[in-house]
Amino acid sequence: MEQVRNRQPRAVGRAISILERGGDAQAELVAGVYPLTGRARVVGITGPPGAGKSTLVDRLAREIRRRGETVGILCVDPTSPFTGGALLGDRIRMQGLATDPGVFIRSMATRGAMGGVARATRDAADLLDAAGFEWVLVETVGVGQDEVEIVATVDTVLVVAVPGLGDDIQAIKAGILEIADIFVLNKSDRDGADRVARDLEMMMSLGHPTRSPGSVGWLPPIVRTVAPRGEGIGELLAAIERHGRFLSQSGELDARRRAQLKLRVEAILKDRVLAEAERHAGLDREIERGYAGRIDPYALSDGLYRGLLRAGVEK
Amino acid sequence: MEQVRNRQPRAVGRAISILERGGDAQAELVAGVYPLTGRARVVGITGPPGAGKSTLVDRLAREIRRRGETVGILCVDPTSPFTGGALLGDRIRMQGLATDPGVFIRSMATRGAMGGVARATRDAADLLDAAGFEWVLVETVGVGQDEVEIVATVDTVLVVAVPGLGDDIQAIKAGILEIADIFVLNKSDRDGADRVARDLEMMMSLGHPTRSPGSVGWLPPIVRTVAPRGEGIGELLAAIERHGRFLSQSGELDARRRAQLKLRVEAILKDRVLAEAERHAGLDREIERGYAGRIDPYALSDGLYRGLLRAGVEK
Numbered sequence: 001m002e003q004v005r006n007r008q009p010r011a012v013g014r015a016i017s018i019l020e021r022g023g024d025a026q027a028e029l030v031a032g033v034y035p036l037t038g039r040a041r042v043v044g045i046t047g048p049p050g051a052g053k054s055t056l057v058d059r060l061a062r063e064i065r066r067r068g069e070t071v072g073i074l075c076v077d078p079t080s081p082f083t084g085g086a087l088l089g090d091r092i093r094m095q096g097l098a099t100d101p102g103v104f105i106r107s108m109a110t111r112g113a114m115g116g117v118a119r120a121t122r123d124a125a126d127l128l129d130a131a132g133f134e135w136v137l138v139e140t141v142g143v144g145q146d147e148v149e150i151v152a153t154v155d156t157v158l159v160v161a162v163p164g165l166g167d168d169i170q171a172i173k174a175g176i177l178e179i180a181d182i183f184v185l186n187k188s189d190r191d192g193a194d195r196v197a198r199d200l201e202m203m204m205s206l207g208h209p210t211r212s213p214g215s216v217g218w219l220p221p222i223v224r225t226v227a228p229r230g231e232g233i234g235e236l237l238a239a240i241e242r243h244g245r246f247l248s249q250s251g252e253l254d255a256r257r258r259a260q261l262k263l264r265v266e267a268i269l270k271d272r273v274l275a276e277a278e279r280h281a282g283l284d285r286e287i288e289r290g291y292a293g294r295i296d297p298y299a300l301s302d303g304l305y306r307g308l309l310r311a312g313v314e315k
Numbered sequence: 316m317e318q319v320r321n322r323q324p325r326a327v328g329r330a331i332s333i334l335e336r337g338g339d340a341q342a343e344l345v346a347g348v349y350p351l352t353g354r355a356r357v358v359g360i361t362g363p364p365g366a367g368k369s370t371l372v373d374r375l376a377r378e379i380r381r382r383g384e385t386v387g388i389l390c391v392d393p394t395s396p397f398t399g400g401a402l403l404g405d406r407i408r409m410q411g412l413a414t415d416p417g418v419f420i421r422s423m424a425t426r427g428a429m430g431g432v433a434r435a436t437r438d439a440a441d442l443l444d445a446a447g448f449e450w451v452l453v454e455t456v457g458v459g460q461d462e463v464e465i466v467a468t469v470d471t472v473l474v475v476a477v478p479g480l481g482d483d484i485q486a487i488k489a490g491i492l493e494i495a496d497i498f499v500l501n502k503s504d505r506d507g508a509d510r511v512a513r514d515l516e517m518m519m520s521l522g523h524p525t526r527s528p529g530s531v532g533w534l535p536p537i538v539r540t541v542a543p544r545g546e547g548i549g550e551l552l553a554a555i556e557r558h559g560r561f562l563s564q565s566g567e568l569d570a571r572r573r574a575q576l577k578l579r580v581e582a583i584l585k586d587r588v589l590a591e592a593e594r595h596a597g598l599d600r601e602i603e604r605g606y607a608g609r610i611d612p613y614a615l616s617d618g619l620y621r622g623l624l625r626a627g628v629e630k
Contacts, residue, residue, distance in 0.1 A: 027613040034611035049363070254606075261612060262602045266589055268616035273588040274581055287577045291569075296349035297576060298342040301583035309627035 001032060004131050007070065012104055012131055019123040020108070022116070030123055036130035040072075041244055044138045044151030045184075046176060047160030052186045055227040056160060057139045061097055063233050064135050072104040072128035073097075074121055076140035076150055104128065118149040119267055125154070148176055149267075153260045155253070156243045158236075160184045161200065163192030177203065180220050182239050188224035188232070197222050218246050273308065281307035316347060319446050322385065327419055327446055334438040335423070337431070345438055351445035355387075356559055359453045359466030360499075362475030367501045370542040371475060372454045376412055378548050379450050385417040387443035389436055391455035391465055419443065433464040434582055440469070464582075467494060468575045470568070471558045473551075475499045476515065478507030492518065495535050497554050503539035503547070512537050533561050588623065596622035 003011030018025050045053055045060075057073060064071045097103045108121050121138060128136045140150045151157045159180035164187075183200050185193060200222055223239050225232030247253040277283040281304050290300040318326030333340050360368055360375075372388060379386045412418045423436050436453060443451045455465045466472045474495035498515050500508060515537055538554050540547030562568040592598040596619050605615040 030613055031611050035609055258602060258606050261606050261615075262598070264612040265598070265602065265605075265616050265619065266592075268612055269588050269592060269619060270585040272616060272620055273584050277581075277584055283577070283580070287573060287580065290580075291573045291576050294350055296346050297579040297583055298345055300576075301580050301587065304580065304584060305587055306627075309624060312621075312624035313628050 004127065005036075007101075007104065007131050007133065009101075009104055012072075012127065013106065015127055016106055016120075016124045019127065020116075020120045022120075026123065030126065033123075033127050033130040037126045038129070040125075040129035040133055040136050041156070041240065042125050042129065042136045042138065042154040043156045043158060043240055044140070044154035045158045045160065046140045046147045046151050047162075047184075047186075049141055051160040051162045052227050053139055053141065053160050056184065056186055056225065056233075057137055058097065059227050059230050059233045060137060060237065061103060063230075063237055065097075065100060065102055069134040070102040070132070071135040071137060072125075072131070072133040073106070073137045073139065074124055074128075075105070075107045076117060076121055076138070104133065116271070118153075119264070119271070121150055122153040122264060148179060149263075151176075152179060152263055155247060155256070156240050157181045158184050158240075160186050161196050162187045163190045163196050181218065181243050182236070183220055183222045184232075184236060185222055185224045186227055189226050193224070197224075217250055217252070218243065276308050276311070277304050280311035319442065320351075322416075322419065322446050322448065324416075324419055327387075327442065328421065330442050331421055331435075331439045334442065335431075335435045337435075341438070345441065348438075348442050348445040352441045353444065355440075355444035355448055355451050356471070356555065357440050357444065357451045357453065357469040358471045358473060358555055359455070359469035360473045360475065361455045361462045361466050362477075362499075362501075364456055366475040366477045367542050368454055368456065368475050371499065371501055371540065371548075372452055373412065374542050374545050374548045375452060375552065376418060378545075378552055380412075380415060380417055384449040385447070386450040386452060387419040387440075387446070387448040388412075388421070388452045388454065389439055389443075390420070390422045391432060391436055391453070419448065431586070433468075434579070434586075436465055437468040437579060463494060464578070467578055470562060470571070471555050472496045473499050473555075475501050476511050477502045478505045478511050496533065496558050497551070498535055498537045499547075499551060500537055500539045501542055504541050508539070512539075532565055532567070533558065591623050591626070592619050595626035 004015050015029060018029055043060075045057055047053055054075075057075075061071050061073060098105060106124065108117050108124065121140075125136045125138055136154075138150065138154055140147050157179050159176055159182075161183060162185070185197055185200075187193070204219065221239050223232055223236045225236060227233070247256065274283075283304060286300055286304055286307075289295070290297075319330050330344060333344055360372055362368055369390075372390075376386050376388060413420060421439065423432050423439065436455075440451045440453055451469075453465065453469055455462045472494050474492065474497075476498060477500070500512055500515075502508070519534065536554050538547055538551045540551060542548070562571065589598075598619060601615055601619055601622075604610070605612075
């Protein structure tokens with residue numbers, strides 16, 4: 001823990017591996033780390049593939065360093081057993097930062113299953129916060145519920161859009177659009193940039209019948225960037241800091257943190273019930289029985305849940 | 316039920332609405348429908364936005380009708396409260412089929428939350444099967460875990476790729492690539508089509524350290540289509556039927572159905588534990604308490620789980 005608090009990269013890396021593996025060691029580590037959190041700015045960056053997010057994250061990190069602050073970067077990495085490793089593109093783009101002691105970069109491998117990685121990523125962000133990094137950037141790729149889950153546990157959500165991606169806004173799903181705190185219009189020097197900006201503005205003007213907690217009173221700005229040239233990066237950091245001030249001053253930070261705690265607890269409960277069903281209620285055996293007997297999934301689940309309750313009592 | 320089995324559209328539509336609403340009526344309906352399933356070919360179609368899937372589904376349906384068979388189509392629809400309705404593009408593209416009595420089309424609205432829709436979609440596919448539709452097409456958009464969840468419960472998974480979409484294969488996530496039974500290379504008349512085909516072939520030749528159940532012995536073919544022109548549609552249907560024969564003859568169908576049953580049961584258990592935590596273990600109250608007391612999420616979840624067990628015993 002001492003070394004983690006000194007931001008020693010190997011200690012931080014080992015700690016994150018413990019978090020990824022799960023189990024008792026993870027729960028212990030989280031319990032130790034959790035009270036030390038709350039000082040870092042935690043920013044999530046997501047958007048469809050091809051939006052140039054890795055370059056954007058790289059430029060944000062460099063700007064943060066230029067200001068003399070430290071930054072931890074978590075890249076949620078859809079590793080496929082097919083390709084056997086991280087998306088090399090990300091690593092190559094961030095090579096300039098890799099030797100900077102004020103920067104910590106980590107790929108959170110999904111190994112094909114996204115569920116556990118959202119949790120590990122949130123825990124890793126807590127760890128980097130506790131370790132003293134002033135900024136934590138969580139980069140993920142994609143625009144589905146996985147990504148909503150991952151970025152739902154940060155303070156400021158950046159959704160990156162670019163001109164020319166098929167159906168533009170339709171390509172960016174419901175969930176992500178609703179939780180965006182800042183829209184980043186990257187590759188803004190290309191044709192179609194104005195149209196994307198107009199689409200985003202129109203959507204926002206239609207009103208928000210349901211908004212995620214922690215956003216009442218904040219209208220997401222659209223910040224235009226051309227990441228490879230570093231254009232708009234300063235403005236983007238300023239927008240992030242402005243959002244941070246809004247959260248604190250409006251009391252929205254509390255609402256958001258409360259909702260995030262609930263999401264995390266729900267995720268843990270879901271994992272727990274499946275683990276218990278496997279270990280103590282004979283999930284696999286029941287599936288066999290159900291399949292052979294053409295029993296419908298609801299009847300099977302009902303039986304398993306009652307089995308869980310009985311097993312819990314006996315313990 | 317009588318009307319459902321006669322494929323009466325209003326009865327079928329009402330039944331699907333019951334499935335979407337959940338609760339006891341849903342469980343009852345599923346129990347009644349489940350023993351009647353198993354005759355339809357259930358095909359899932361997914362891929363990134365902009366891949367032309369709706370047009371592909373439309374052409375597939377027309378070819379199915381040309382052969383004198385009936386088809387139910389479920390479109391999983393990322394409805395956003397922002398835009399207030401289904402993606403109009405889908406509906407417009409399928410207008411030609413809307414008045415055909417041998418075709419049933421339904422959008423499964425997600426209303427921003429993807430979790431429940433995977434379950435409702437699977438139940439709706441069962442209903443269409445029980446109703447006597449010979450084909451059920453489940454179309455979804457996107458390439459994340461949501462989509463893996465939705466298409467994981469069909470017999471044959473089509474993943475649609477197109478040339479020119481950013482990082483091509485990188486844009487299509489791990490999970491989807493692993494569960495594809497057939498790759499559809501749509502817009503195959505465009506530049507870059509050969510490169511996409513080569514990327515897919517290279518990936519497959521790297522071998523499959525982990526494959527989804529029900530796929531040992533089947534090498535996913537790459538079928539080239541130009542959907543608006545109807546090119547490749549006949550070949551695609553033939554490939555789907557070939558896959559169906561493979562599943563039956565190899566015994567892989569059993570392995571797959573067993574795994575699907577397990578996935579469905581797990582999804583139901585996860586929903587159940589959260590519902591019980593809200594209703595009987597005081598989830599919201601515990602979140603308040605935990606937030607005020609800076610209690611970490613794992614400790615909170617542990618307490619809630621024990622509360623669930625106690626509440627279950629008292630019932």
